[in-house]
Amino acid sequence: MVTVQLHILTQSVTLVVSLVNCLYFGYIYKYSKKAHLLKWEVIWVACVETLNYIVQIATGSQRVELGDGRFFPWSRYVGWQLTCPVLLSFIVTSVLRKTKVRTTVQLLMLLQSILLSGMTASLLDNIHWKIVFVCCAFVGFTAMTYIIFVNRPNEIKSANNKSTHLLTYFLVSWTCFPLVFILGPEMSNAISFEYTLVGYAIGDIFAKNLFSIFSWKYLLYIDKKTTKHHGTQTIDSNNVNTPRRSPRKAWGEDVEAGQSKTKKSKANLHSTPELSLKTEAQTSDEELSEQEDGAQPMSSERLIKLETKFAQLMSERQRYMQGGQSSNVSSLGPLSIK
Secondary structure, three states: OOOOOOOHHHHHHHHHHHHHHHHHHHHHHHOOOHHHHHHHHHEEEEEEEHHHHHHHHHHHHOOOOOOOOEOOOHHHHHHHHHHHHHHHHHHHHHOOOOOOOHHHHHHHHHHHHHHHHHHHHHOOOHHHHHHHHHHHHHHHHHHHHHHHHOOOOOOOHHHHHHHHHHHHHHHHHHHHHHHHHHHOOOOOOOOOOHHHHHHHHHHEEEEEEHHHHHHHHHHHHHHHHHHHOOOOOOOOOOOOOOOOOOHHHHHHHHHHHHHHHHHHHHHHOOOOOOHHHHHHHHHHHHHHHHHOOOOOOOHHHHHHHHHHHHHHHHHHHHHOOOOOOOOOOOHHOOOOOO
């Protein structure tokens, strides 16, 4: 009977979930009409997670042995350095309202301080210094949480709830990693190294793979809200980083809008008597121009008829402009030369 260790089984499940994410986002990028909404961060995280767990399973989660006999899990921190800043970049560029560069740098530096504090605590042997660096990581995480929630987008209530839910899930799911770290052999040694692998694998499923799916759903929701009809309450595009249309799609929509306005203008051109008179006058000018461009010269009799009819038309127009009612305007008909 073949037995599989729990941590290998959990890592295999995480690997399958990450691979499914890669294929799913790849399909969206290639075939979906909403591919322009897809952000590179979610694809990057899914690919890195897939490669990371392939390496961990193939090497047995190999650790670097230190001089004093302790082990350092290098693959864990490599995976965190390659995915956590990217996830935070997605939060800044796609969920929070447009922030200053200084705020973005502050968030990234706080994240790096959290990761480096945890890495330092795992390398130290003195428990008191371990506690100091864990507390430093906790302070950095608290400051990062504060900055993120202060810069939430000021949207309509339903959309604001969506962003709040996504940010809350993002931060709560990250708490799994420090909890496993504190219980593991690098800190209190309450659980073995193999069980920490189980905890980190489960944390990666929720904090990275499922978060990527929720992020994609959030982008679809925001796009739906920003494309509502005029007259309804929509999200302020200057206050939140929303997905933009592709240049080709935007150009096509603008052309269609321009054509629609042109058709409406032509339909309204004959809606009033004044516009009707102006149109007939323009028609007269055009027909006169066509006659002038013709090969045969216009006879004096035809020219007199044209001038007489044009004078009547202008007289009726002047009477209308002065407030009079004309009953013979429609009887004049379009100007033509017989």
